[in-house]
Structure formats: C-alpha cells, structure tokens
Amino acid sequence: MRYIEGRMRMGKRKETTMSETPPARVTLAEVAASAGVSVGTASKALNDRGSMREETRARVRAAAERLGFQIDAVARSLQTGRSYTVGMITTDSIGRFSIPVMLGVEDTLGAGQMSVLLCDARDDRIREQYYLKTLLSRRVDGIIVTGRRTDPRPPLAQRPPVPVVYAFMQSADPEDCSVVPDEADGARRAVTHLLDIGRRRVALVAGPERHHSARTRMTSALDTLQDAGSPGTAGGDVPEPLYGEWSEAWGRQAARILLRRDPDLDAVFCASDQIARGLVDAMREAGKRVPRDVAVVGFDDWDVMTAASRPPLTSVDMDLEGLGRQAAELLLSAIDGHPRSGVHLHPCRLTIRASTAADDLD
Amino acid sequence: MRYIEGRMRMGKRKETTMSETPPARVTLAEVAASAGVSVGTASKALNDRGSMREETRARVRAAAERLGFQIDAVARSLQTGRSYTVGMITTDSIGRFSIPVMLGVEDTLGAGQMSVLLCDARDDRIREQYYLKTLLSRRVDGIIVTGRRTDPRPPLAQRPPVPVVYAFMQSADPEDCSVVPDEADGARRAVTHLLDIGRRRVALVAGPERHHSARTRMTSALDTLQDAGSPGTAGGDVPEPLYGEWSEAWGRQAARILLRRDPDLDAVFCASDQIARGLVDAMREAGKRVPRDVAVVGFDDWDVMTAASRPPLTSVDMDLEGLGRQAAELLLSAIDGHPRSGVHLHPCRLTIRASTAADDLD
DNA sequence: CCCGAGAAAGCAAACGTTTGCCTTTGGCAG
DNA sequence: CTGCCAAAGGCAAACGTTTGCTTTCTCGGG
DSSP states (O other), X not given: OHHHHHHHHHHHHTOSOOOSOOOOOOOHHHHHHHHTSXXXXXXXXXXXXXXXXXXXXXXXXXXHHHHTOOOOHHHHHHHHSOOSEEEEEESSSOOTTHHHHHHHHHHHHHHTTOEEEEEEOTTOHHHHXXXXXXXXXXXXXXXXXXXXXXXXXXXXXXXXXXXXXEESSOBSSTTSEEEEEOHHHHHHHHHHHHHHTTOOOEEEEESOTTSHHHHHHHHHHHHHHHHXXXXXXXXXXXXXXXXXXXXXXXXXHHHHHHHHHOTTOOEEEESSHHHHHHHHHHHHHTTOOTTTTOEEEEESOOHHHHHHSSSOOEEEEOOHHXXXXXXXXXHHHHHTTXXXXXEEEEOOEXXXXXXXXXXXXX | OHHHHHHHHHHHHTOSXXXXXXXXXXXXXXXXXXXXXXXXHHHHHHHTOSOOOHHHHHHHHHHHHHHTOOXXXXXXXXXXXXXXXXXXXXXXXXXXXXXXXXXXXXHHHHHTTOEEEEEEOTTOHHHHHHHHHHHHHTTOSEEEEEOOOOSOBOOOSSOOSSXXXXXXXXXXXXXXXXXXXXXXXXXXXXXXXXXXTTOOOEEEEESOTTSHHHHHHHHHHHHHHHHXXXXXXXXXXXXXXXXXXXXXXXXXXXXHHHHXXXXXXXXXXXXXXXXXXXXXXXXXXXXXXXTTXXXXXXXXXXXXXXXXXXXXXXXXXXXXXXXXXXXXXXXXXXXXTOOOOXXXXXXXXXXXXXXXOGGGOO
C-alpha cells in the first residue's frame, strides 16, 4: 500500500517520461530465492558468517549482485541495535572553525561505513536537548560535539547512553573525552621560528584577554621567549602582550601602538590571521618592510587571509581537519568498547610563507 | 545480550562513578503495560489515531511521560517505510557557499522533525555514487544536492527513487528541481543602486569569464546600464567588463587598469567582495576617495570582506540561508507528493554600507 | 554396516513499531 | 427483554534483517 503510493508519487513527478525502471526495493528474501537458499543462509553468506560451501556463498553473492540488492539499513539496525550512524552536534552555528573539524570527522567516519547526522544547535541549550533526544531516538552509535571554541563547556545535559567525544571544544568534565588543538604548541612553534630566523625583538598581539585562546597563545609565546632568553622589546624584558579584538582593525591599531613603543622591533606574533593581516597593512603604510624590517606570524592559517595579505602570511595551522579525524577515531574506538577519556591535545603545524621569508633577511 | 554488552561497555567507560541510572531503553510495550492497555492501543494513543476515550489517551500519555518513553525511530521507520531523514550531498568539499545553504536546509528540515545525513562527496563521482547508495540503503525520504556553483551539473547518476532538490547548484536536467540564486537580479540591484545615488560612469569587474556566475552578473549589469541609458565609461557607450580572477590581487590590478582607461569613473560594480576589496585598497592607494570619488559595490556580502574593507562594502547578498530554506521546503513538499520541478530563482538583496554612502556625495 | 562428528543449510524467534481487522462492551431503541 | 450499532480496545501480521539452534547431509573410522 505504502509502496504503491510511493510509486504513484514517482509517477506523478515525472509523468512525461515513464521509461525508467520502477525502483523496486529488492529484499534479502528475493536474493535467497534466486540463489536457492534460505533467507538466513543468504544473510550469513553476505556477511561472511556461519559456515557454508564457498560455492554457495558465491552463488548468493552473484544473485545479490544480479538483482542489485541493497541491504535495508533500517531493518538491520532494528535487529542488531547498531545504526552505524553518529550524531554531530555543533553548539554554535556552524562556523569557520567547525567546518574543517566536521570535514575531518565526516571523512574518517565515512570511511568506517558510518553516516553522520548533522545537528545545528545554534548556541541554544533547548535545541541542544531536543537534538540529543532525536539522536538517541534514532539510536546513534555515538555523538560528536563541536562548536565555537571558548572556555570548557558543561557536558551534555542528560548524559547519553552512548559514547561522546568533544571536538575542538572541551567538556568541563575531565572524565569526558575531548580533543582540542594544542594552542600552546602552536604559539611556541611560531615564536621559535621567529627566533630561528634571527629576530630578537618580538612583539605579541592577541584578541580579547577574556578569550581562553588569546591567553593561552600569549602565555606560551611569552614562555618561549623567556626560555630562549630573548631580550624582548623593552630592553631585556619580555614584551607585554597587547590584547584587543580578533579584527583587522585592531591589527592596524596594534601596529601603530607597537611602532610607537619600540620603533626597532623586528618581529610580531599575532594570535590570529586577521590581526596579522591588519598589522601587516599598517606596517607597510608606515613604511616598514615585511619581512625585511618586521617579520610577522599569524594564527589559524586561514587561506583567505594568508593569501590576500601582502606579503602572504606565515601562520600557525591548527590542523582542524586532522583534529576532526582524531576525534572520529576516538569515537570509533569508544564505540568498539575502548574508550579513552580525558583531554587529547592535537599538535599544530607552522606554515611558512613570505611574511617571515628567511632569504629576505639582511 | 547485546543490551547487556552495551551496559558493560558503559560500566567500563565510567567505572569510577556508577551512580547514574542505567539508561534502559523503555519500549512501547512497557508504556502500554504501565497504562494497562495493549501495545497497539498505546501506539494509537500516542499518535492520535484510532478512537478511544480521552481518558485512556491521557493515561497512556502520562505513562509515556513518567517512564521517559522515547520512540524507537528505527523500528518506526521499518514499519512505516519513512525514515524522516534526508540526505544532503555536497559535491565539492563543504565550502564558503555551501555552509549557509546547509544551515538553511538544516533549519527548516529540523523544524519539520527531519534529520539530515551529511555526505561530503569532494568532487568525486565515485564517492557521490557511494554516498547515494548508502543514503538509499538508509531509506532517506529525500535528497538535497549542493556544492560549488558552476555550470549546471549532470543529475545524480542512478536516478533515485526519492525526490531530489538541487540547491545553489543546478541540475542540467530541467525536469529536476533546482533552486539557485538570481544573480542577474543581484547585479541589477547593484547597478540600479549606483545609478540611484547619481553615478554615471560605472565600470564592471568580474572573475574568470569562463565562470557562469561572472558572465551572468556582467550581462545583467550591462543590460541594466543600457536600459538606463547610461553613458558608461567610454563616452556614450556601455563599458567593457573586465574579466580576471576571484581574488583581491585581481581587484587591485583592475583598479589600475580602470583608472588608466577612465580616470573620471565614479563607480565600480565588482562581481565578488574579494575583487571589490582589492579594488578599494588600490583606489585608496591611488588617491581616490571611496565613496566620494568612486562608489563600489561587491557581491556575496561576505562579512569577512565587507567589514574589513575600508570603507565597509556595499554588497549583493544572495541570501543563501533563505535559499537553503526554500530548497528544504520544496523537498518537503515533494516528499508529501507535491513536486514542483524546474529551476527556482531565489532573489538577492542589497546590503548598503559606506562604500556607496549617499550622504558622502558632493 | 553402523555410528558419530562435523559441516552445511534451514528454521524461527526477535528487534519495536504500526495498522487493518476483529472482539467486546455499553447504550439505546423497538 | 432482545437486538443492533457504534465506540473502544485488543490481536496479530508485517516491516527486513540477524542469529542461535536444529536438522540434514556427508564422510570416515571402528
């Protein structure tokens, strides 16, 4: 009945050309019949279970192939209790950072034959609750929570009966499994690189001090400078980081402040590419040559910014796609019964471009 | 058995704190028992079917509430043949344009109680095929195809037995249902706006000529100028559009070309915000004031570009989220048996900012 | 020749709903 | 009091798999 209805709908949809084969769903029973075995045997044959003559297995496989058998995942889920589906909840609206994470997640999950249910909670705990319920109702095998990076977030309200991995963002409960970028590592790489190419008066510019990321990156940068015994900007001391916003405008403003404070500075580490790009623009307009006079490193490795900047920006890449992949792997492993809780730090990479080009040194 | 296993896994996962309630799945049978009715009646009660005393219905509802009953979507799907799930295939890797579309889709679908299965085909027809198969295997009720906008794409290989809507991109088969931005409309709005604020020498800059979008936008802009009887740049004639790339660098280069060609031009319509931003930068560096000397309109309304530009850019907004919503609505309606095939044009909006500020006119 | 051990294949229950049909019940008219 | 009807609710099949158990073969050894 329902099926008929479905086909009528199809028919109505394309009443002009009725040539294509009616997409009849072929079931395991038909395959079995065609191969001359029972349904159970057919199932076992296709799933490589049970024991049977190789010839039989092949016969079933051939029949399945011939009939274009596509297993009904719904029926299988009902029986096995596994849906081969995971839910991905983005707490904020899907943003610039969530996307590569999602891509990575989708990539390894897809390779593992799992599908991803997308839920955009839009920073709304009510929506989040609602989505959590529908995900569980759909019997997902696991859940990945991602979203804008801020301070650790409270864990999912009603602790779900399936594994959960927090990606990019971090659960406040240390027992939960979270994967976050090792921002301290990234900042360290950036500053080390500046020192490596011979810079000694390194200034630091970040976004809002209340942002966890801004503080983490600055702290690590300072530590690295200190460890290296760098004199910093203010004669022998390490420089005071400048906190502001995550905007190009702030980068431009910061450039003016820095040049006033220490006209001889020879490098700046910025906590975002937008800041770095603004800063580079302002430096150029102030007559400073980048990288010859001032080398600049950004953070995020956001192609739009790094490429459009003049010169292109050296930047710290958080490898968000890799992070997403790692999160997915952790989830798969938890689903398989091997949970590995705790906070996992995902290392950063440094992508070197013209704004710190060594061959442009004096 | 499986359940037991599941719980053991849970136990292992948090062997420290075993306080939380074992998340036992409560079935309709338990609800029915608790309400003192049969399973069938319980089902009907919760779904507002059949006929029964209101008191009975209430009793069942209460029981469901009390026990925290969550329907098993898998079992329901198996029975009804509907999964309340749609697949979303992004042909290219999820990009800047797909995202708002996806958000819109997810939004209205989520409101309609449907979930979204995310598939990233990465410009690979093989992957696309694979995903299509798994989606059908999961019995999705419909499919949305989205991705980078280029020329109309060939329809999905094996025409699926469920409705398909192409969003943002367009199927080559006009019988298919596609929703695309009305770029001609957008260009018209942009140029009309420039004329409205009194500009008469309007230049046009676009991306690669081989790009469908570039051509459409330029053609429409030219038409609008012609209709208005504008003299254009070259004394009485309409201006020749400049084709190049979708980059800021090209925008800067175009600015130089334009100024050489007609130093007195008073407006530029750029086919992307990146081009516009580069152009604005170069104009400023060439001593032209924006918008007083030259008014500039971009395309895409990409906040990163429009906001960071000095001054902020007036731009054409394709309302991709709205487009996604429309696509989802068309899909829902097709699923309900009311397909509306053909190409649907989604109108653009113009967001006016300082780069065309009227109060800055002479 | 018989028995027993595997191997091969079949059987049927189970997964948790929905739904068409049947039975029961109660009310009311004749 | 009987009969009839509608309303209320129960029954059981069906959806398409998976899987433990049983049955049927096939051999080889005693």
